[in-house]
Amino acid sequence: MNLELTDEQIALRDAARGTLSRFDSVAAAREALETPGALPDIWPAAVDAGWPGLVVAERHGGIELGVFEAMLVAEELGRTLASVPFIGLVPAAALLSAADHDAAGPTAEGETRPVYLPACPPSPRLDDGVWTVDGLDGERIPAPVVDRSGSDVTVTGTVAWVPDAPGADLLVVVATDDGRPTALVVDASADGVTVTSETRYDATRSMANITLDGAAAVVLDCSEEEIAGAWHTAQALLAAEGVGTVDRALELAGAYAKERYTFGRAIGSYQAIKHELVEVLRRLQNARALLVNVGWAAGASPDDLPMAASAARYSAGHALDFAARSLINVHGGIGATWEHDAPLYFRRAQLSRRLVGGLGLAGDRLADECLARARRTAPRPEPAAVR
Numbered sequence: 001m002n003l004e005l006t007d008e009q010i011a012l013r014d015a016a017r018g019t020l021s022r023f024d025s026v027a028a029a030r031e032a033l034e035t036p037g038a039l040p041d042i043w044p045a046a047v048d049a050g051w052p053g054l055v056v057a058e059r060h061g062g063i064e065l066g067v068f069e070a071m072l073v074a075e076e077l078g079r080t081l082a083s084v085p086f087i088g089l090v091p092a093a094a095l096l097s098a099a100d101h102d103a104a105g106p107t108a109e110g111e112t113r114p115v116y117l118p119a120c121p122p123s124p125r126l127d128d129g130v131w132t133v134d135g136l137d138g139e140r141i142p143a144p145v146v147d148r149s150g151s152d153v154t155v156t157g158t159v160a161w162v163p164d165a166p167g168a169d170l171l172v173v174v175a176t177d178d179g180r181p182t183a184l185v186v187d188a189s190a191d192g193v194t195v196t197s198e199t200r201y202d203a204t205r206s207m208a209n210i211t212l213d214g215a216a217a218v219v220l221d222c223s224e225e226e227i228a229g230a231w232h233t234a235q236a237l238l239a240a241e242g243v244g245t246v247d248r249a250l251e252l253a254g255a256y257a258k259e260r261y262t263f264g265r266a267i268g269s270y271q272a273i274k275h276e277l278v279e280v281l282r283r284l285q286n287a288r289a290l291l292v293n294v295g296w297a298a299g300a301s302p303d304d305l306p307m308a309a310s311a312a313r314y315s316a317g318h319a320l321d322f323a324a325r326s327l328i329n330v331h332g333g334i335g336a337t338w339e340h341d342a343p344l345y346f347r348r349a350q351l352s353r354r355l356v357g358g359l360g361l362a363g364d365r366l367a368d369e370c371l372a373r374a375r376r377t378a379p380r381p382e383p384a385a386v387r
Contacts, residue, residue: 005072012069016076019049025080025204029344032203039083039204046084047110055090056097060104067233068295071240075291078244081348083204087237087356088164091116091230092172095183099220103170103185112169115188117159117210118356119143119174119181121228121306123365124372131174131181133159134357136209144212146177146184146219154192154214155184163355165208166197173217174227181227184217191215202344202351225302232309234356236294239312242320242352243291246284249323249345253277253330260332267330276326283319290315307369313362317353324349 031038056062092114096104106112122129135141144157171186192215257268290312297304324346328335335342
């Protein structure tokens with residue numbers, strides 16, 4: 001496994017950082033707390049940068065890169081708390097491209113914006129094979145259901161807290177058709193579709209609750225592995241975004257620890273602060289290593305992707321929670337005030353840890369994958385001798 005970024009990957013990361021540097025996203029995040037909807041429109045810049053076509057095949061006009069390259073962009077989005085509809089875009093674009101749907105080309109060009117409605121594949125330890133989605137009250141509920149009447153296909157169900165759903169043109173829905181997972185495309189403005197925008201904690205995070213009531217749908221020609229891969233891609237993107245936010249929080253905390261003096265010494269020279277910042281760094285490096293593992297699994301070992309993505313999501317989410325709290329702690333009393341930027345990172349951490357199944361589900365999935373692998377590889381006991 002090569003752990004070094006290629007020249008092309010470095011160029012992509014630096015280009016993303018340059019694009020986002022044109023926007024003061026942190027200041028916009030603060031303004032949005034006072035004035036909802038005050039965020040800058042970064043979507044045109046994202047289109048110019050080619051992000052909608054990152055994972056779309058070249059035959060559809062895309063760049064045809066992989067999950068790891070998309071994670072590099074997500075990491076830069078996390079560093080700046082930028083409000084770009086990226087988490088919901090990439091898995092949706094990948095499914096449209098894999099199915100050779102007509103919308104893949106307009107998606108790559110940025111003319112059409114699809115959004116992925118996340119559905120979690122069944123856990124290895126469960127035999128019922130139920131695909132689940134986020135419910136309104138935080139519980140897991142069954143995925144939407146497909147209904148067929150002749151050649152007509154409709155879908156019914158609810159998916160809550162969908163990232164990047166407001167303003168999307170197409171909904172890429174994962175539903176069950178006679179118990180089997182099926183990916184479908186639904187026009188966001190179609191009859192039977194209700195998209196209710198929501199804002200919780202983090203004003204930079206666009207979300208919506210979506211209700212489908214017999215909405216007309218088009219079935220995508222995707223395999224179950226491709227459909228499950230969309231879920232794991234969303235997990236990986238949230239992990240990468242979290243790593244970017246942790247990296248920036250550590251930079252801010254470290255800089256303040258060097259410039260803030262008390263009792264004639266920089267506070268960074270005190271053991272309590274040093275140990276806390278080192279712990280942030282340890283968690284950051286661990287999560288970043290797990291991201292590299294996701295990139296490897298997505299390209300070279302798809303069977304390892306569920307475990308790799310779940311591990312990265314779990315590690316990065318907890319790292320972000322710790323780093324956001326540490327950022328406030330290092331800044332002392334002022335770090336907890338409304339006027340300071342530190343609480344913006346804390347808001348991002350607390351909402352991110354709950355999206356797309358949340359850290360709890362990622363941890364359960366990781367444990368289930370480990371146990372399932374252990375059972376597959378464990379030697380079978382010798383039968384007892386019969387006397």
